[in-house]
Amino acid sequence: MINWNQIEETNENPKMLELYLDQAWQNAFCYALAVEEPEKEWQSAKLLMTIIAGSDSTLQAMKASVDIGSSGISFGHGEKQLTDYKFVSQFRMYSDKGKYESFKMTINSNRKAVAIVHDDLLGNGDYILSFEGDPAEDLRNLLGGGKFGLNILPEWKNIILDEFVRRGCIEELNFYFDPSLFPNGLSIYKLKFSEENAEQEADDIISDMMKKGMLKFPKAGTGASVESIEDLGTYMTKFMDDMVKKVSDRVTPIHNPIVDPVHPQISTYKRELFPVQAHVSTAIAKVLKKQKVALIQGEMSTGKSTMMTAIPDVLAAMSNKKGYFACRALVIE
Known part of the structure; x- marks a missing residue:
């Protein structure tokens, strides 16, 4: 000590x-x-x-x-x-x-x-x-x-x-x-949870506290509103607005395209990126400054390869570095 x-x-x-x-x-x-x-x-x-x-x-x-x-x-x-x-x-x-x-x-x-x-x-x-x-x-x-x-x-x-x-x-x-x-x-x-099962251990403690009445909900519910729901799609459709509100209240995005600008490095490219591609490239570069892996999910022809080409260049510009920078990418169509 x-x-x-x-x-x-x-x-x-x-x-x-x-x-x-x-x-x-x-x-x-x-x-x-x-x-x-x-x-x-x-x-x-x-x-x-x-x-x-x-x-x-x-x-x-x-x-x-x-x-x-x-x-x-x-x-x-x-x-x-x-x-x-x-x-x-x-x-x-x-x-x-x-x-x-x-x-x-x-x-x-x-x-x-x-x-x-x-x-x-x-x-x-x-x-x-x-x-x-x-x-x-x-x-x-x-x-x-x-x-x-x-x-x-x-x-x-x-x-x-x-x-x-x-x-x-x-x-x-x-x-x-x-x-x-x-x-x-x-x-x-x-x-002090175990490295392999931390999420489950935390979940078990919260569940146990609820069962023992240590954690009480602000109002009681009967569960009737979900009794007739049999699949995830129906659940998402019915409660989508509630889920969006909860996520919006709790999560602050690392890049908000409504208020955050794209990185100026993108404006230097001879081939102009579409606005959505520019924002995604900027957002992923921000993520890669904090962690080693990021995922882009998009349909065919959305420009995944184009964005993956821009991301390492934007990341280098964010870090004020020069030289050759690359991302290891797996593109699945």
Whole structure:
């Protein structure tokens, strides 16, 4: 277990992060740090989230090193010297290559900072990152997302969080953060389901809570409206408006063609894409910035091959990169 308060934090002994890159050490002030602690003593911790502040060059160098995967990251504190701080390491950690998103921040009298967050804390894994002091709401959103797909009513959220904690299928992580930056609190929880059967285990717990009367619906129903329905098509036709409303209320698309523009790179092509093709290409490129796989489903002659040609080019432009970029595609007609 990491002792985050091994040294009391003061102006003379601030928390710091040190990183080795290109035969040089980079130091930054650290305002938050969460790691996945190793199972074995000889293993290193994995970086989950950090907030660091410093010069632009330092932040860029440290962000780049985290992005490419590094085992030379250390957390500790500084000892104030005449002109700078001497870094004293407490423990080392590593970063996963290509698994982090960065967010620029301004803290403490316009000091420049950057938050570096692992994908697992952004709704893509088993962690819940709560900035607003309402982890029950963040758990509700996670369970209602694509991985679990459970419709959790707002009035259930606190009951479910308490029950998950009681059953030992969720635990709060111990980590470091500067409380002055987060007046509403900052918390991280980790789900403790099995990797192979997480969705079913969560579903079973919610079902069991309903059977026991722990989760109550706002109004009772008889089920008469669905008794005569025998196939999915009829169900979809009858309840389509209700389903569309629920999805619209709960899901924010990564690209909304009604309000979001297509990427400007598409306007440079000699062969102009149709509006729908341009929006789909932009949307899929946005998806591929967050994950490795995406699916386009369309009938014959909708331009699947055309869009697949545009997507890697748009993705490269979004990343401000040059060179040859490609997507591995399987086109089935």
